[in-house]
Amino acid sequence: MMPARQLFLTLLCAVSAALAPAAWAQSKSADATYVPQRGQAGKDVIWIPTPQGLIDKMLEVTRVGSDDLVYDLGAGDGIIAITAAGRHGARAVGIEYNPQMADYARRKVAEAGLSNKVSIITGDIFKEDFSAATVVTLYLYPDLNMRLRPSILAMKPGTRVVSHAFTMGDWEPDETVSDQSARAFYWMVPAQIEGEWTLNGLEGMPVNLSFRQSFQQIGGMATIQGVSQPLVGARLRGDELSFKMSLPDRQLVSFTGRVKASTISGTLNTPSANLSAEARRK
Numbered sequence: 001m002m003p004a005r006q007l008f009l010t011l012l013c014a015v016s017a018a019l020a021p022a023a024w025a026q027s028k029s030a031d032a033t034y035v036p037q038r039g040q041a042g043k044d045v046i047w048i049p050t051p052q053g054l055i056d057k058m059l060e061v062t063r064v065g066s067d068d069l070v071y072d073l074g075a076g077d078g079i080i081a082i083t084a085a086g087r088h089g090a091r092a093v094g095i096e097y098n099p100q101m102a103d104y105a106r107r108k109v110a111e112a113g114l115s116n117k118v119s120i121i122t123g124d125i126f127k128e129d130f131s132a133a134t135v136v137t138l139y140l141y142p143d144l145n146m147r148l149r150p151s152i153l154a155m156k157p158g159t160r161v162v163s164h165a166f167t168m169g170d171w172e173p174d175e176t177v178s179d180q181s182a183r184a185f186y187w188m189v190p191a192q193i194e195g196e197w198t199l200n201g202l203e204g205m206p207v208n209l210s211f212r213q214s215f216q217q218i219g220g221m222a223t224i225q226g227v228s229q230p231l232v233g234a235r236l237r238g239d240e241l242s243f244k245m246s247l248p249d250r251q252l253v254s255f256t257g258r259v260k261a262s263t264i265s266g267t268l269n270t271p272s273a274n275l276s277a278e279a280r281r282k
């Protein structure tokens with residue numbers, strides 16, 4: 001059953017989509033007295049602000065800090081960007097289609113004294129480039145999340161993504177956070193490792209690795225000296241990969257490393273030594 005709040009937003013979004021072209025045809029240029037109304041039409045989704053309590057949880061779960069560049073897609077009054085900069089020291093960019101709303105958000109940014117850290121772009125989230133973000137925040141609509149998903153999955157592995165209320169289809173969240181009746185879903189963009197790799201590092205014993213992948217869920221096989229075995233505890237978080245496998249003498253070794261394009265660099269921990277190891281895509 002869809003929760004009442006989500007049902008309400010869904011219905012409002014449907015109405016908004018139907019009314020949007022007329023609303024935009026009548027849109028006027030921004031003015032200093034403009035005050036947005038909850039539920040007002042937007043290009044692809046209406047404006048309802050995320051409650052401050054949930055914003056705090058969203059920025060906590062993404063561990064936003066001063067090194068981050070946060071993009072809020074569909075920025076509304078700029079509250080997420082303002083909180084990311086004001087409370088977490090991040091730089092933040094909000095993308096907002098409605099020029100009056102974008103101007104209003106800029107006023108809020110200026111009032112918060114954050115114009116040096118926050119910029120509000122008047123633009124369309126489907127046209128603007130947000131690939132530089134280290135953290136992406138969303139409060140949109142399920143089908144908009146799905147339209148954005150390919151661009152999000154193509155971002156740098158390790159990019160953190162958090163979406164108020166709506167999921168990303170079959171890409172399972174890494175975590176869910178909630179505040180009162182509001183919920184948000186958190187993901188980390190995984191590196192792409194599916195396929196065949198050769199791991200070198202064990203003296204005279206190259207290991208063939210074969211990975212299967214569904215988003216952040218991975219599994220695979222290791223083949224050493226012609227003998228194949230399933231990888232144990234294979235885990236991928238962003239670009240961080242770890243797994244265990246047995247050597248021909250049955251000793252268990254663990255690998256931890258980082259994926260960078262067609263190379264995985266890391267360490268093989270054997271009972272007798274920690275060895276540098278590198279895997280290359282075949």
Ligand SMILES: C[S@@+](CC[C@H](N)C(=O)[O-])C[C@H]1O[C@@H](n2cnc3c(N)ncnc32)[C@H](O)[C@@H]1O
Nearest residue numbers: 042044045047048049050074076097124125139
């Ligand atoms: C549900 S509100 C979320 C506002 C803010 N992110 C928050 O969580 O408080 C969605 C916002 O997206 C804006 N919007 C809708 N379609 C858009 C598009 N294609 N590009 C940019 N902004 C859009 C709406 O005007 C509205 O302000």
